[in-house]
Amino acid sequence: MRALKSLALLAATAALSACVTPMSGNDGMYATPIGDAPVTANPTAYTPALNCLADYARGQNMTAPRIAVGRIIDYTGTVSEEGGRRVTQGASLMAISAFAKSGARLVERFDTSVTELELRYANNRLIGQEGQGGDEGVRRIFAGQMPGSDYYFVGGITELNYNIRSSGVDAQVGHANARDGVGNVGGRLYVMNIAMDFRLIDTRTLEVVDVISYQKQIIGRELRAGVFSFFDDTMVDIAAGERALEPVQLAVRAGVERAVVEVMSNFYRVSDSSVCQAELASEGDPMGPGVTAQATGAFQTTMTPASVQIATQQRADRDSWHAGRDQNITGIRGREETPAPQTQTATVTPTADRRS
Numbered sequence: 001m002r003a004l005k006s007l008a009l010l011a012a013t014a015a016l017s018a019c020v021t022p023m024s025g026n027d028g029m030y031a032t033p034i035g036d037a038p039v040t041a042n043p044t045a046y047t048p049a050l051n052c053l054a055d056y057a058r059g060q061n062m063t064a065p066r067i068a069v070g071r072i073i074d075y076t077g078t079v080s081e082e083g084g085r086r087v088t089q090g091a092s093l094m095a096i097s098a099f100a101k102s103g104a105r106l107v108e109r110f111d112t113s114v115t116e117l118e119l120r121y122a123n124n125r126l127i128g129q130e131g132q133g134g135d136e137g138v139r140r141i142f143a144g145q146m147p148g149s150d151y152y153f154v155g156g157i158t159e160l161n162y163n164i165r166s167s168g169v170d171a172q173v174g175h176a177n178a179r180d181g182v183g184n185v186g187g188r189l190y191v192m193n194i195a196m197d198f199r200l201i202d203t204r205t206l207e208v209v210d211v212i213s214y215q216k217q218i219i220g221r222e223l224r225a226g227v228f229s230f231f232d233d234t235m236v237d238i239a240a241g242e243r244a245l246e247p248v249q250l251a252v253r254a255g256v257e258r259a260v261v262e263v264m265s266n267f268y269r270v271s272d273s274s275v276c277q278a279e280l281a282s283e284g285d286p287m288g289p290g291v292t293a294q295a296t297g298a299f300q301t302t303m304t305p306a307s308v309q310i311a312t313q314q315r316a317d318r319d320s321w322h323a324g325r326d327q328n329i330t331g332i333r334g335r336e337e338t339p340a341p342q343t344q345t346a347t348v349t350p351t352a353d354r355r356s
Helices: 001-018 045-059 090-103 113-122 250-267 278-282 306-318
Strands: 066-072 150-175 183-204 207-232 234-244
Touching: 045 090, 045 250, 045 278, 066 090, 066 207, 090 150, 090 250, 150 207, 150 250, 183 250
Parallel strands: 066 150
Antiparallel strands: 150 183, 183 207, 207 234
16 A cells, blocks of 8 residues: 555656656747736826826827936845845836826936947947938937936935834634644734835926925735644645735835826926826825825925915924824824924925925
8 A cells, every 4th residue: 555655656746747857849948937917007006197197288288398317216225135126226217107107208318328329429420321321321410409308307215114013813723632633823914114205306407396205105914724633544734825915116116106296297287276186086095185186285386376375284284194193103204292383385495395
């Protein structure tokens, strides 16, 4: 009987090993990759609002200023156990995609290496024009041939806080005699967060005309259950579980897109109206005081006096961005117990931070 069991185990092992061989097939591969999920779009909760802003601008024949995206760097410096960075290094590319969704006019300033090389070749008369020869066939460089940017968008990922709060429960039930069976069940929840700071700068004057600071909380969960028992001479040990963590990099993309919603709504002069607020509300915008008509803050070229006053009151009120906050925690993120000073409308500056 033991020999039959050993033979069955050997046959099962051989069957599994037959899936991979050291000899490549006629197609040049050792194995066929698993998985057949198609490539899909990568939206966030704020993508509908960006698309709405683009549709609104086209419908109103509005022309946005030219925007350049600079470096948006990971300043947290966190490194995973495998040696790679825990936070994406591609936030600048996310911002470029977000501005494109909103209908912005973009000029490339992030990677100009090819353009600089082409200009160098053209300046040395090394690049020709197709279909032409001689001096007429040389690409020419004209003064003012490249449009400049009106504003540029930069910033960084400034916080990554692990395990802000966690909770869990474990239960094990069984008889004193282990042969009668033991069962266990458990679950855990944990919360972390990531924060980003952005600024919008006038290219001509280098004046910082808008500052945005956001944080996004990320939740993870773990569930597990198992049973252990003996049936005559047979031991049974079965366990099952699930782990899920909200994607950290998707949280970065969401923060970038939320910032771009604010920037472009000011450029399109809709920060003091209800345009595209329905899209934010339908996606359950977690950042901001409900979704109000004046949720986009204080950008000096587009705000009306009434909306400036409302934005000022929201910044002065410590509870504006903390509905339902934990009353047992104070001293962080503007949760001091002393009353916030009253800010006058006349003291509002365009660089005031809206989302501390």
